[in-house]
Amino acid sequence: MKVLITGANGQLGYELQRCVPDKIELICADRKQLDITSQDSVTAFFDLYKPEAVINAAAYTAVDKAETDSKAAYAVNTNGTAFLAEACSKLEIPMVQVSTDFVFDGTQSTPYQMDDTTNPISIYGKSKLEGEKRVLEILGNKAVVIRTAWVYSSHGNNFVKTMLRLMQEKDQLGVVADQIGTPTSAKTLAQCCWRALDKLQTTNVELPAIMNWTDAGTTSWYDFAVAIQEEAISLGILENSIPINPIPASAYPTPAKRPAYSVLDKQATYKALEMPVQHWRVTLRSVLDELSRKIEKNS
Known part of the structure; x- marks a missing residue:
C-alpha cells in the first residue's frame, strides 16, 4: 500500500518514516515537493503518485507568529488540510489528521475527553480546529483526527533540545510551572498514527472520529525541564546541573495564549487501538539516549 506522509521533514514525519510497518510504500513530501495550500498542487500530486492513504503531519506550528500571520496559519492548517481531504475523497482513501491540545482553552482541571467542548484561545488552535472539522465533514468515517500535545524528538527543534542548549549556555533558568500537560x-x-491507519482500513472496526494521544502521566514545563536535566546528566549529555526556577506564565508573556491545563484523556484511544502506553519519563529517557548516541558519533 502506498501511503503519503506530508510534513515529512518534521519531527512526526521523521518518526513516521522510521517506524513504517512492513508492506508500506512511502510517498514522503515536504513543502518543496507538495504545497498543500494550493489545491492545484495537491490535485497534481495525487494524480501523479496515486496514494492509497494519507497521514497529514504537515502543519503551521509557529504558535506565536500565527497571531500576526493568521493568513498563513489558516492556509496550512485549515485550507491545506481540506484540500488533502478532498483529494482523498475523490480517490476514496483514508486519512489520518494530526491535531493539537490547543483546540481547548485549558480551563478544566480534569483531563479533556474527546467529545469535550472546544474553545481555542489562539489563532493556531482555531486554525487546527477548523482543519479537524473540514476533514471530518469531507471524509466522514474514512478519516480519524488524532489530538496530541507537547511533542518532541531527537530530530528538529523542540522544548527538549532547547532546554539542553540553554542548560549549557546559562547559569540558571526560569521555566513556567503553572501550565500542565503531557x-x-x-x-x-507515529506508532499511534500507523495503528490508527491500520484500523481505519479494517472494515469491521469502527474508530472514534477524534482520538487523544500522548504518553502517560502529567507534568508542568518546569518539572519537565528538571527531568530533562536529570536524565541528560545521567547520560553524560550535560556535565553540570544549573538551578532551574519555577515561574508563573505571567512572568513570561507570549503573543499567543496557551492552555493552562491541556492533559488529554487517552483511555478510549488506548482501548480502540489496543496499544501499549509508556510514561513520559520513560520515553524522555529513550529520546535522550538517542541524542547521546548521536553526540558520541559526531564527536
Whole structure:
C-alpha cells in the first residue's frame, strides 16, 4: 500500500518514516515537493503518485507568529488540510489528521475527553480546529483526527533540545510551572498514527472520529525541564546541573495564549487501538539516549 506522509521533514514525519510497518510504500513530501495550500498542487500530486492513504503531519506550528500571520496559519492548517481531504475523497482513501491540545482553552482541571467542548484561545488552535472539522465533514468515517500535545524528538527543534542548549549556555533558568500537560515522544505518536491507519482500513472496526494521544502521566514545563536535566546528566549529555526556577506564565508573556491545563484523556484511544502506553519519563529517557548516541558519533 502506498501511503503519503506530508510534513515529512518534521519531527512526526521523521518518526513516521522510521517506524513504517512492513508492506508500506512511502510517498514522503515536504513543502518543496507538495504545497498543500494550493489545491492545484495537491490535485497534481495525487494524480501523479496515486496514494492509497494519507497521514497529514504537515502543519503551521509557529504558535506565536500565527497571531500576526493568521493568513498563513489558516492556509496550512485549515485550507491545506481540506484540500488533502478532498483529494482523498475523490480517490476514496483514508486519512489520518494530526491535531493539537490547543483546540481547548485549558480551563478544566480534569483531563479533556474527546467529545469535550472546544474553545481555542489562539489563532493556531482555531486554525487546527477548523482543519479537524473540514476533514471530518469531507471524509466522514474514512478519516480519524488524532489530538496530541507537547511533542518532541531527537530530530528538529523542540522544548527538549532547547532546554539542553540553554542548560549549557546559562547559569540558571526560569521555566513556567503553572501550565500542565503531557510530554509526547514523536515516536509513540507515529506508532499511534500507523495503528490508527491500520484500523481505519479494517472494515469491521469502527474508530472514534477524534482520538487523544500522548504518553502517560502529567507534568508542568518546569518539572519537565528538571527531568530533562536529570536524565541528560545521567547520560553524560550535560556535565553540570544549573538551578532551574519555577515561574508563573505571567512572568513570561507570549503573543499567543496557551492552555493552562491541556492533559488529554487517552483511555478510549488506548482501548480502540489496543496499544501499549509508556510514561513520559520513560520515553524522555529513550529520546535522550538517542541524542547521546548521536553526540558520541559526531564527536
